[in-house]
Amino acid sequence: MKTPAVIKLVTAGAKDRKQFVAGSAVALIAAAFLLMLPGFAGHATISLFSRIFILAVFGMSYDILRGFTGVINLGHAVFFGSGTYLAGILFLRLDPTPGTLLLAVIVTVVYCSAAAFIMGKIAFRGGGVIACAMITLALGEIVRHLAETWRDVTMGADGLTFPIPYMFRDRLLFYYYALLFLILMVIVLRRFVLSPTGRVLLAIRENEQRAIFLGYNTTTYKMISLQVGGISAGLSGVMFALLTRFANTELLTIQQTLNALLVTIVGGTGTLYGAIVGTAFVQLIQHYLLTLRDVHPVFTRWLLFFGSIYILVVLYMPAGIVGAYRQLADLLSSRNKKKIA
Amino acid sequence: MSTPLIQTRQLTISFGAHKAVNNVSIEIEKDIFTTIIGPNGAGKTTLFNLISGLLRPTGGQVLFKGTDITHLSPLQRVALGMGRSFQLTNVFPALTVQENVRLALQAQARIGYRIFADHRKFRQLNEKTGLLLEQVLLQEKKNFLAASLTHGEQRKLELAMVLALDPEVLLLDEPTAGMALEEVPAMFELLDRTKKVTDKTIVLIEHKMDLVTGLSDQVIVLVNGSVLAQGSPPEVAANPAVLAAYLGGGVLSEACA
Numbered sequence: 001m002k003t004p005a006v007i008k009l010v011t012a013g014a015k016d017r018k019q020f021v022a023g024s025a026v027a028l029i030a031a032a033f034l035l036m037l038p039g040f041a042g043h044a045t046i047s048l049f050s051r052i053f054i055l056a057v058f059g060m061s062y063d064i065l066r067g068f069t070g071v072i073n074l075g076h077a078v079f080f081g082s083g084t085y086l087a088g089i090l091f092l093r094l095d096p097t098p099g100t101l102l103l104a105v106i107v108t109v110v111y112c113s114a115a116a117f118i119m120g121k122i123a124f125r126g127g128g129v130i131a132c133a134m135i136t137l138a139l140g141e142i143v144r145h146l147a148e149t150w151r152d153v154t155m156g157a158d159g160l161t162f163p164i165p166y167m168f169r170d171r172l173l174f175y176y177y178a179l180l181f182l183i184l185m186v187i188v189l190r191r192f193v194l195s196p197t198g199r200v201l202l203a204i205r206e207n208e209q210r211a212i213f214l215g216y217n218t219t220t221y222k223m224i225s226l227q228v229g230g231i232s233a234g235l236s237g238v239m240f241a242l243l244t245r246f247a248n249t250e251l252l253t254i255q256q257t258l259n260a261l262l263v264t265i266v267g268g269t270g271t272l273y274g275a276i277v278g279t280a281f282v283q284l285i286q287h288y289l290l291t292l293r294d295v296h297p298v299f300t301r302w303l304l305f306f307g308s309i310y311i312l313v314v315l316y317m318p319a320g321i322v323g324a325y326r327q328l329a330d331l332l333s334s335r336n337k338k339k340i341a
Numbered sequence: 342m343s344t345p346l347i348q349t350r351q352l353t354i355s356f357g358a359h360k361a362v363n364n365v366s367i368e369i370e371k372d373i374f375t376t377i378i379g380p381n382g383a384g385k386t387t388l389f390n391l392i393s394g395l396l397r398p399t400g401g402q403v404l405f406k407g408t409d410i411t412h413l414s415p416l417q418r419v420a421l422g423m424g425r426s427f428q429l430t431n432v433f434p435a436l437t438v439q440e441n442v443r444l445a446l447q448a449q450a451r452i453g454y455r456i457f458a459d460h461r462k463f464r465q466l467n468e469k470t471g472l473l474l475e476q477v478l479l480q481e482k483k484n485f486l487a488a489s490l491t492h493g494e495q496r497k498l499e500l501a502m503v504l505a506l507d508p509e510v511l512l513l514d515e516p517t518a519g520m521a522l523e524e525v526p527a528m529f530e531l532l533d534r535t536k537k538v539t540d541k542t543i544v545l546i547e548h549k550m551d552l553v554t555g556l557s558d559q560v561i562v563l564v565n566g567s568v569l570a571q572g573s574p575p576e577v578a579a580n581p582a583v584l585a586a587y588l589g590g591g592v593l594s595e596a597c598a
Binding site: 191192194195196197198199200202203206207209210211212213214215216217221224228 | 431
């Protein structure tokens, strides 16, 4: 039997329950695996996974904007990098204590909220998606340039090394902190996208003009989306500071933004979980391709292979890994239904 | 006489030298079913865009219940009670039929800023969504993605979305445009039912006069951006200017016969 390329004629009622059961099962297995991982994995793997957890939150924050609202923000790294810098600067100037960390979190939330407000006020001034992308790109570059030239505070291009609170220095313990952070952010962001507000964001992504004619003030909703995305990214930046104990201007570049874009595309945009899967996929591939350099020196050029894999994913899984999984599940359930009928 | 619900005064918009809508002054009374007809390019949709605020006129005024709304944004006009549908189908393609209507209802319910509530837990909205889908005969398709509906079904979905807004006036831009011929009567039946069930003022743009004579209380004929005739369907059909304009198999030929 030939099936159409895109299977979307799906009913939801029974699917919702099935999806919930399947989703819970996947989440439980993943949680069990991740909780036990430190039992048999080495230090390098544990650090790699801590990194994945933190960058996954950054990816999700980007998905809120691009995947759910349809806004392309090319300056998103500003929130992430600022979180890392703010935490680093505070640890360096004050004492590296849990109190300072709390202060860093508060300062980051306030800073990212203000930055998102300013960015949104400029970028959502009636221009289209492209105008928004260009304006956010320019704003991002301005912040990066400021960080590079303000050497007294940021150490410029040399980067900033800083101490962190004692309780976060243990890699194993930090692994669990990072996992907890990811789980908390998943719960919060999932609630957000399932809220009435989150649904309006989808409407804006689908057809902004129609959303306006339903009576939604779409600019306000986009501002909310940018607030949520910006603050989440900032918090992941603070966690990243605890992981690397180092900040440099690379964290503020468009490359950092594109990394988030990349993981959402690979994992599946507009799915939230796609960002987690995508981050794990990208980081693990990068890691294992690099370890292959002992086999053959060509693997030091891991980007070559990574690029090829990326193109294959985009060509054959345009909805990303999570999207492809859902399509497959839909396909199977609709076949079952036919058998019953 | 009471103030008309919608009124335009010398409404004009020009794109360069071309006057798409030229000096149009019309009045639409409350609870009246008005049909605007005219050939392609007569300026029907442009007039709708001016009334709903998508375009700003180069001259003249739009009044809603006697107040000047010429400079209000589309959003502000929706809040006043104007709901419109579009000539080209305009739904949320990758969302389900149910979600399309639910979003329209949610806009009315003003819960859009409750960022930590679950959208599925508003029972009243879900029930109302079901009723509206029943009204436009899309109940069975509620879990389908809007993009997977036939064109005719999408038009019905649009009608449900406009009805969900519970506006005082419904501006319907050619709800039968692009429909398969056999789907058209069902749509008009639906409009007829809507007219009877609700107490809404409906303004309809239509291409084919013969289809709407039974429905309309008032017909406005638009040609080259200007009002050619206005009145009850029989009056308009008998109007010599209209006859002259369409002599020789125009849009109105069937209605005039």
